[in-house]
Amino acid sequence: MxxxxxxxxxxxxxxxxxxxxxxxxxxxxxxxxxxxxxxxxAGTPAVPNKLQAGPLTANQMVLKWSDNADNESGYRIERSSDGEGFVQIAMVPADSTEYEDSRVEPNKNYTYRIRAFNRSGNSEYSSHVTTSSPDAIPAAVSNVQVIATEPTEIVVKWQDNSVNEKGFTIERKKKGETRFTEITKTAANITQYIDKTVSAESEYEYRISAFNALGRSVFSDVTGLTTGGDIPNPPTNLNVFAESPTRVMATWDDNAINEAGYEVERRADNEEDFSKLTTTPPDVVFFRDNTVEGARQYEYRVRAINTIGTSRRTDAYTIITPEEETVVSITAGESGYRIATPGENEILTKFSYTVTGEDADIIGIALQLSDEQSSVYDLVSQEITLHKENGTQIGSAIFDPETKTAFTKLEKGVFRIEQNNARTLTVRGIIADRGGEYNLPSGNLIRVDYDGDKTGEDGNHAIGVTSGKIINPIGNDTKSEGIRVMSAYPLVQYVPLKSNETILQAGTKRVLYKAKITAIGGGIAIHKTTFSISKETENGSGKTSEFALSVFQNPDFTIPDIVFNEGQNLGGIVNAGRCYNGTKDNKETPLLDSDGRNAKGSFENSVAIEVYPDLTACSKEPTVLVISKGQTRWFKVTATIGNIESGDKPQSIHTQMEGDSLYPEGGSIWRAGDVDLDNNDNFIWSPATLGKPKVIDKDFTNGFMVPGLSSMASETVTEQRETE
Structure with missing residues (x-):
């Protein structure tokens, strides 16, 4: 109105x-x-509102809005791809409320705004709206070209028609083949590929497609050509290593059937260009260069030749010759004999490598079980592990039950030895339980050693870091002392006498020696102990009597052992002081001058007091002193001193607990009586006690390498005299 x-x-x-x-x-x-x-x-139109935008396809957007004006001449539509720089993309007539933008790219963000206009001017802009176009399978490539740049090289080119590809797939088919095979994938925006895997005088066809996460485009048209000439195929896998400071070996793979030979070229560290060393006959795939010098850098490359031309050269291979001959030598490491119980992770052996000439990587390691008693089943899973000096595990191997050998390879650089240095490799293994599926007995000796006879790529070998040469270590089999597996074993320790106990007095009962024994891993049974006793006198011979070994439950030597504490054994006396050397009366035992040790381990010209835990009489029957698992017993040797010879200096008596230098000749596990007949019979014990003073007489051994026994200290009691 x-x-x-x-x-x-x-x-x-x-x-x-x-x-x-x-x-x-x-x-x-x-x-x-x-x-x-x-x-x-005469006025500007009202502002449109409720602008909306969304994709119809990957290349098309639709915009909708509300028309709030009744005097507009039309609408101007603007677009931005970064939300800031807007560009007008269309004008639509008055009363329009929708527009389709068909000039969008897949997988991109777009921001839109609109405004109405008439002869009086433009309205304000609508609010902005941002939307994304979906991704789409990329457009197919076109204009594929193939060009033979060499007889064994083809350049493939194409036109990239997409903006959303992740890359391009190139497929090839050789004449006579029924289907195309993918030979490579390129990155996005690449438009060329050089195919160096073709053969001379061969026909090839190529096709290409673009791809992204949604799929791939259709393939291009097929384009092909035939490579020309009879130029030989190039060699591959060039490898160069120094055989010595003045000799280098080069090898390669022969891929040609029509070569006249191979040209070998070299460049020294003081030369600017490569020069030809030689041309080999056809089918020859190595060349030995005897014109190099030590401690120099050289580069080598090789190509095939014939009357038509030359193949492509191999990549250059760089080598530094060693300053001196490379030698890897092997020596046994320190891995002393030990007794171990099941479940323990033990050091089985150690051996050391020494390298001269250049740095070297230890690669192959061959081991063997070198004792007839050794069983692969003495190790859990028949497995050993290899360790560096800091304990880091670097490898493992499994022993073959038939050959009793194991072999493993290390990666390059894992165990590297620098020139003119040495390193030690430690071999460990977990001790298997006794009995079980393989009926493993106590007493087995596990002796793992370096197998010096096995060398080469399937045996012990190293690789020179500089030369690349395979080096066989110099060295024989090692001889480790091994691990003796016992279900339990004694730990023997010396206990020093108190100061007032070290005084020698005639006519009194004196303490001569103290020790303690602990049962490790299980109960043990002791059948025999031996003490060497000698004295220092200047003339004549003294007398001692009633030697006795007593056993106690506490370190103060005040609580006697339960079993040896009644009748003649009252006070913990093991053998009631009646016998030495098993059966001889010890009431008046002469002590002669001491003069070193004999082969048996006792003092020369001394008395070996052999003490058996016999409850009733002097006997060699296998009666035992039982020590339960984890318990300790304290031992004390006493004797009555009969007389002391006069002389210019105070008299002394020396006592020491004896071990054994070797296993019994009949084996490590034996009858107690048989062990007692051996030259090594000073300490006889068993790991199987059944908790009784008497045990089954089949599982005894001697004191060879019983922990602590071989290093027991000597104790001395000395006469005190007043000084003038």
Missing amino acids: IKKVFRNTVFIGLFTFVTLLIGGSLAAFTAPQNGTAQLFS
């Missing part, structure tokens, strides 16, 4: 302009003098 009308009419030529005030707004009519009047708004 027009509430107010203001009219102002002006006649100019053929047109009449009438100005009206309509509803408070200016409007105008224009018309020819003899025509129909037209009305136009």
